[in-house]
Amino acid sequence: MEKTADTILAMPKAELHRHIEGCVRLPTILDLAAKYKFNLPSADPAELDRAYRLRAPGASLAAVLGMFGLAQACFASYEAVERITFEALEDAYKKENIRLLELRYSPDFMLGRAGLDWQRAHDLIAAVCARFEKDYRMVCGVIVIASRSYGLESARRTIEFAAANKKTVAGFDLADSESDYPPALYAGAVKQLHAEGIPLTVHSGEEGHYSQVSDTIKALAPRRIGHGVKAAEDRSGATVELVKKAGVTIETNPWSNYLTRAVPSVEAHPLKSFLAAGVKCTIGADDPEILATDLNNEYRLAVERMGLSLEDIRRTLRFAVEGSFLSPDRRQQAAKELGL
Numbered sequence: 001m002e003k004t005a006d007t008i009l010a011m012p013k014a015e016l017h018r019h020i021e022g023c024v025r026l027p028t029i030l031d032l033a034a035k036y037k038f039n040l041p042s043a044d045p046a047e048l049d050r051a052y053r054l055r056a057p058g059a060s061l062a063a064v065l066g067m068f069g070l071a072q073a074c075f076a077s078y079e080a081v082e083r084i085t086f087e088a089l090e091d092a093y094k095k096e097n098i099r100l101l102e103l104r105y106s107p108d109f110m111l112g113r114a115g116l117d118w119q120r121a122h123d124l125i126a127a128v129c130a131r132f133e134k135d136y137r138m139v140c141g142v143i144v145i146a147s148r149s150y151g152l153e154s155a156r157r158t159i160e161f162a163a164a165n166k167k168t169v170a171g172f173d174l175a176d177s178e179s180d181y182p183p184a185l186y187a188g189a190v191k192q193l194h195a196e197g198i199p200l201t202v203h204s205g206e207e208g209h210y211s212q213v214s215d216t217i218k219a220l221a222p223r224r225i226g227h228g229v230k231a232a233e234d235r236s237g238a239t240v241e242l243v244k245k246a247g248v249t250i251e252t253n254p255w256s257n258y259l260t261r262a263v264p265s266v267e268a269h270p271l272k273s274f275l276a277a278g279v280k281c282t283i284g285a286d287d288p289e290i291l292a293t294d295l296n297n298e299y300r301l302a303v304e305r306m307g308l309s310l311e312d313i314r315r316t317l318r319f320a321v322e323g324s325f326l327s328p329d330r331r332q333q334a335a336k337e338l339g340l
């Protein structure tokens with residue numbers, strides 16, 4: 001097992017599903033809280049760690065999402081947005097050897113609390129990514145999210161925003177509370193994305209019933225689905241078959257799914273069966289700081305507890321390059337960096 005861990009550490013990696021809001025380092029929280037005078041549950045790093053990081057399964061997806069409040073407070077200024085984005089890229093590159101990274105954020109959730117201007121913040125995020133690409137051997141892009149719990153009007157506004165920033169927006173995502181905000185609600189709004197040629201991914205089948213996954217595919221025609229684990233609960237196999245037929249890539253996040261109780265155990269995660277069924281899957285860490293994980297850990301779980309081979313992991317890297325929303329030249333560069 002020691003050897004597997006070393007091999008995984010050294011392996012160049014790709015991640016398509018990572019939230020900027022889930023990448024705030026603990027020391028950065030302490031710094032920013034002192035600077036912007038927001039309250040912390042504790043000033044003691046060990047206690048703060050316990051309040052900020054989920055290390056065992058939470059009561060529900062909603063309870064886990066509640067832990068994001070602290071991260072949200074950190075986006076208190078443009079300078080903080082810039083710093084957190086840079087640190088997210090730095091951790092991905094230096095700690096995980098990630099060479100292709102799609103970072104995502106929800107403007108309403110991340111910028112709304114401090115009332116930051118979306119355009120100014122987005123331009124800074126895009127500039128940090130562009131600079132990072134120049135300085136390091138990693139390609140990266142930004143996905144803009146509409147948080148469903150902010151309502152349909154917020155989604156419309158976020159779609160407008162993405163359309164106005166097509167040059168620096170790699171794709172679009174719908175996230176959180178799928179059961180309360182079913183896919184059909186967004187069928188009209190996403191038409192604009194398709195018309196503008198902005199690729200869509202949707203958090204679906206992370207909670208609730210497996211029919212949400214097929215509803216999402218039928219109503220929204222996304223190129224990718226985040227999580228999608230509930231598809232495996234359709235014993236007829238029809239949902240997985242639909243995912244496959246639609247050519248949808250599933251962005252799996254195994255440890256996240258275990259912590260939010262989307263799966264009862266890591267061993268029960270359907271990634272291996274999805275791959276065996278011919279579904280294109282990638283592996284992600286979702287919110288590495290909040291969920292105390294990273295791709296080194298996710299790959300280790302996949303190999304040691306979910307029965308994937310290192311060759312399976314390499315297959316997921318090929319699917320990541322294929323399913324990435326980045327431009328063809330950047331995907332090609334990523335393929336080279338990943339040794340594919």
Ligand SMILES: [Zn+2]
Nearest residue numbers: 019203226286
């Ligand atoms: Zn996510």
